[in-house]
Amino acid sequence: MLKNDGIISPEELSPVVPPADRLARGPVAIIECLQDIPCDPCVSACPVKAIKMKEGITDRPLLEFDTCTGCGLCIPKCPGLAIFVVNMKHTPGMATVSMSYEQLPVPEKGQEVTALDRSGKDVGKVKVVRVVNPPGYDHTAVITIEVPADQVNNIRAIRV
Numbered sequence: 001m002l003k004n005d006g007i008i009s010p011e012e013l014s015p016v017v018p019p020a021d022r023l024a025r026g027p028v029a030i031i032e033c034l035q036d037i038p039c040d041p042c043v044s045a046c047p048v049k050a051i052k053m054k055e056g057i058t059d060r061p062l063l064e065f066d067t068c069t070g071c072g073l074c075i076p077k078c079p080g081l082a083i084f085v086v087n088m089k090h091t092p093g094m095a096t097v098s099m100s101y102e103q104l105p106v107p108e109k110g111q112e113v114t115a116l117d118r119s120g121k122d123v124g125k126v127k128v129v130r131v132v133n134p135p136g137y138d139h140t141a142v143i144t145i146e147v148p149a150d151q152v153n154n155i156r157a158i159r160v
């Protein structure tokens with residue numbers, strides 16, 4: 001369960017963050033869904049069946065880190081906006097974080113936006129490097145931003 005402030009602590013986050021050797025191999029999802037809620041569209045969204053719920057729909061999603069390809073198809077299907085894809089192989093010293101974005105205006109590729117941590121605190125300017133927003137995503141765009149590698153587990157939202 002989450003703490004009362006709703007912000008995931010490092011201890012709670014630890015099991016859902018892929019191990020260093022998997023992160024080093026390239027894009028992989030981080031599913032920050034830590035509550036037992038009746039929800040499972042992430043499971044059927046994954047084309048390689050990397051997301052499992054052993055106890056049924058109210059269980060928490062478990063990601064098989066080595067099966068996940070980092071494709072990001074699960075990101076817009078999560079109503080809780082709880083799924084991220086990180087890529088530690090972006091460029092030397094820099095990583096990317098992909099996330100859902102449901103507000104308007106949707107930022108454009110190349111645009112500078114403000115990165116926010118889980119508490120909504122401003123942690124600096126970052127560049128949008130990819131925007132995926134097809135009609136099938138139903139107004140949930142997937143935004144990929146370029147971030148310093150040491151911020152990959154800290155930045156979790158943007159402000160346009």
Ligand code: SF4
Nearest residue numbers: 046068069071072074
């Ligand atoms: S990023 Fe792609 S492969 Fe990984 S869990 Fe999501 S849908 Fe599956």
Ligand code: SF4
Nearest residue numbers: 033039041042078080
């Ligand atoms: S779709 Fe999102 S909120 Fe629902 S179980 Fe999966 S990760 Fe959690």
